Amino acid sequence: ETGVTQTPRHLVMGMTNKKSLKCEQHLGHNAMYWYKQSAKKPLELMFVYSLEERVENNSVPSRFSPECPNSSHLFLHLHTLQPEDSALYLCASSPGLQGGGSTDTQYFGPGTRLTVL
Amino acid sequence: RKEVEQDPGPFNVPEGATVAFNCTYSNSASQSFFWYRQDCRKEPKLLMSVYSSGNEDGRFTAQLNRASQYISLLIRDSKLSDSATYLCVVTTNDYKLSFGAGTTVTVRA
DSSP states (O other): OOSEEEEOSEEEEOTTOEEEEEEEEOSOOSEEEEEEEOTTSOOEEEEEEETTEEEEEOSOOTTEEEEEEETTEEEEEEESOOGGGOEEEEEEEESSOOOTTOOOOOEEOOOEEEEEO | OOSEEEOOOOEEEETTOOEEEEEEESOTTOOEEEEEEEOTTSOEEEEEEEOTTOEEETTEEEEEETTTTEEEEEEOSOOGGGOEEEEEEEEOTTSOEEEOOOEEEEEEO
């Protein structure tokens, strides 16, 4: 039990659909992250939120829109996606922001496996 | 050049064997280093942090070589349950995490 939950676990959508991915952490953490993991590729950091403020946006296409209404919830809104966006989308949280020599652990959710037709 | 590079493997080893592999990173300003483990179709989970002096956790030993910019992971007395993909993770002081693509280890009976 990681304390980070994601819904849905699987999602199939057409290119014209609009859907949202949800992440919830029950760990009292202050930082939350969205990652994309494609087959045989490294995890790609998409967005970072600290205390509900976005602190990182790694040149992600605007068809991905994050939302962090509070420190426990993180959403990823999807619209007009492309087939190459099919991947595993992982949410993670950590007590504080990583980096700067911090050894804070990131806890990952189980991911949403997204297929875009 | 990729920020973090790993030999993808797979490393196929018998139970009880020792297996070791490295990860190189390109940013000399990197400050924190971790090994994560990811089982097939599951999320990554922290295996261990890597400290400058090297550290050991049971059968797992991690080393950091700043001069040559690599970290290593050694697994002694391999178990079937050690079969997984091992992800190298490096952070810099701008809170960016960079993940390697992973090294796959398969332990056979």
